[in-house]
Amino acid sequence: MRNFLGKLKSVGEFKERGKTVLLRVDYNIECEQGKTCDVTRIIDSLPSIKYLLELNSRILIVAHRGRPDGRANAELSLKIAAESLAGLLGRKFISLAGSDIKFPSYPVPYVYFAGGDIRTLKREAIEKNMKPGDIVVFENIRFYPEEEKLDKNFAKGIASLADIYVNEAFSVDHHSSVSVAMLPLYLKNYAGFRLMDEIKNLEFVVNSAKKPLVLVIGGAKITDKAKMLNVLIPRSDYVIVGGAMANLFLLVKNYQIGGSFVEEGGYQMAAEIMRNHKDKIILPRDVIVSRNMEGSGILKLIDSVEPGEKIVDIGPETIFDYSEIIKKASTIIWNGPLGVFENQFFAHGTLALARLIASRAKGKAYALVGGGETLQALNQTQMQDYIDFVSTGGGAMLSYLGGEEMPGISALVR
Known part of the structure; x- marks a missing residue:
């Protein structure tokens, strides 16, 4: 019998305000001709995102699309997923150019897409430029060969950007990769609402x-x-x-x-x-x-x-x-x-x-x-x-x- 459910902390137990949250989601969405997308997976992440926004969290989203084998591939960019997320949240969307990630000083929260190299980003830039309620979607984590190689320094570098980690990516939890198997080791961690629902229902059919x-x-x-x-x-x-x-x-x-x-x-x-x-x-x-x-x-x-x-x-x-x-x-x-x-x-x-x-x-x-x-x-x-x-x-x-x-x-x- 599996019993993960009683051993996990739901993100609903997280109560601290104004923290920086590293949120691993599944945005492996399919799009027709690069425009019309099935946003079901993005919708699944919204309860956790909205809960964190109520806490004035700064949200750093890490996700993947497809299997780019550790190389950048424009067809598998997460920019279109970030735009879709902004639309679902009723927010404006801004794509940040280059690897020097600087956030404009806008008075209201936005959804940003950061297409630059996550390995060059420092915690100071997050604290200086992101406002409470801002959301940044990073480029496809599988563009980095370190993701599948379980690179310890890569994991530590990403973990250093945030205060806590939330896993909302059940679909990849059977894989061993930095973003799901290593980041939780360096940060206080929680399971997202959708992840908890998956486990609750799967354990039910096996056990009860x-x-x-x-x-x-x-x-x-x-x-x-x-x-x-x-x-x-x-x-x-x-x-x-x-x-x-x-x-x-x-x-x-x-x-x-x-x-x-x-x-x-x-x-x-x-x-x-x-x-x-x-x-x-x-x-x-x-x-x-x-x-x-x-x-x-x-x-x-x-x-x-x-x-x-x-x-x-x-x-x-x-x-x-x-x-x-x-x-x-x-x-x-x-x-x-x-x-x-x-x-x-x-x-x-x-x-x-x-x-x-x-x-x-x-x-x-x-x-x-x-x-x-x-x-x-x-x-x-x-x-x-x-x-x-x-x-x-x-x-x-x-x-x-x-x-x-x-x-x-x-x-x-x-």
């Missing part, structure tokens, strides 16, 4: 979930979810399988799957799960297949898939079967789409179950949904607000549920 528990899993790779499945399947009453992951289990049961995608190296794991939990595993009995991924596909019983046909969605009988099981649940955990939902012709099964799960949540059942593609599918239904908890953790959620090491969280409890 009501029965019957229905696990809905999909997506392409079973190996990415191995440890999570090892923890949750024994606790589950039913395990509904869809997407490319179902292809592995169908192969184990000697069904022909034509030209459908099969994860290399996943067969043995699926076979072991079937041996140990065959009575819990629920597989499709009809599917939608396509040869060229065009058009609406063809409905086939699972024992009628022909060579060259690719399974792209679950069929109506399977949707009915899965729906009847979900209706029995007191707890529902969903991770992974049940078909090629990016194609509107092959999204029906995923969206049908998403709507059903949302309709059962917050009342008849407790529902936890997580995973990047899963959230994209849920958002298509516009019913995400009906889910009890939507985890934006992605890989961190899988690691947490799987009992894996969480360096960013462990650093907060030392």
Whole structure:
């Protein structure tokens, strides 16, 4: 059983006014053509930011976008995230040029983007130029090779800029890097409100979930979810399988799957799960297949898939079967789409179950949904607000549920 929750200090316990706060957030946002952005992750950070602003804190935001491998990459700049934050807070935005960070003497707080080198910044500049309530978003922390190399001097330099550290970046807490695993060692630290919510809900489904528990899993790779499945399947009453992951289990049961995608190296794991939990595993009995991924596909019983046909969605009988099981649940955990939902012709099964799960949540059942593609599918239904908890953790959620090491969280409890 995991019990981080009782060992963490929430940022709500921090009461000191006028302090400089180093806030690690997840602003790994996706933007179309550099302009229209999904600001969900920024919105998730607002409760902690607004609380700190009530305390007249100076807020230094450290975050990342993408995987620039320790090199500057204009396409992965955090400037657009800083602009989005300013818009959400109703503040004006100013981009500071160069590495010599000087803040204009404006009478009201702003959101600043500091694109210069954080390694050259000194505490004196912060105290001299930042007013209480000012927010500075630094450039992508992953532009610095020291971030992933766990450079001690890099960590000490950044930590010297602030009085306290707040972690509001659950999605990267399963990684070992300076900004999540080392900065808390040098500063008084707290967990952000969203981070606390993530842990509260994930610990609930592992330690206290009501029965019957229905696990809905999909997506392409079973190996990415191995440890999570090892923890949750024994606790589950039913395990509904869809997407490319179902292809592995169908192969184990000697069904022909034509030209459908099969994860290399996943067969043995699926076979072991079937041996140990065959009575819990629920597989499709009809599917939608396509040869060229065009058009609406063809409905086939699972024992009628022909060579060259690719399974792209679950069929109506399977949707009915899965729906009847979900209706029995007191707890529902969903991770992974049940078909090629990016194609509107092959999204029906995923969206049908998403709507059903949302309709059962917050009342008849407790529902936890997580995973990047899963959230994209849920958002298509516009019913995400009906889910009890939507985890934006992605890989961190899988690691947490799987009992894996969480360096960013462990650093907060030392």
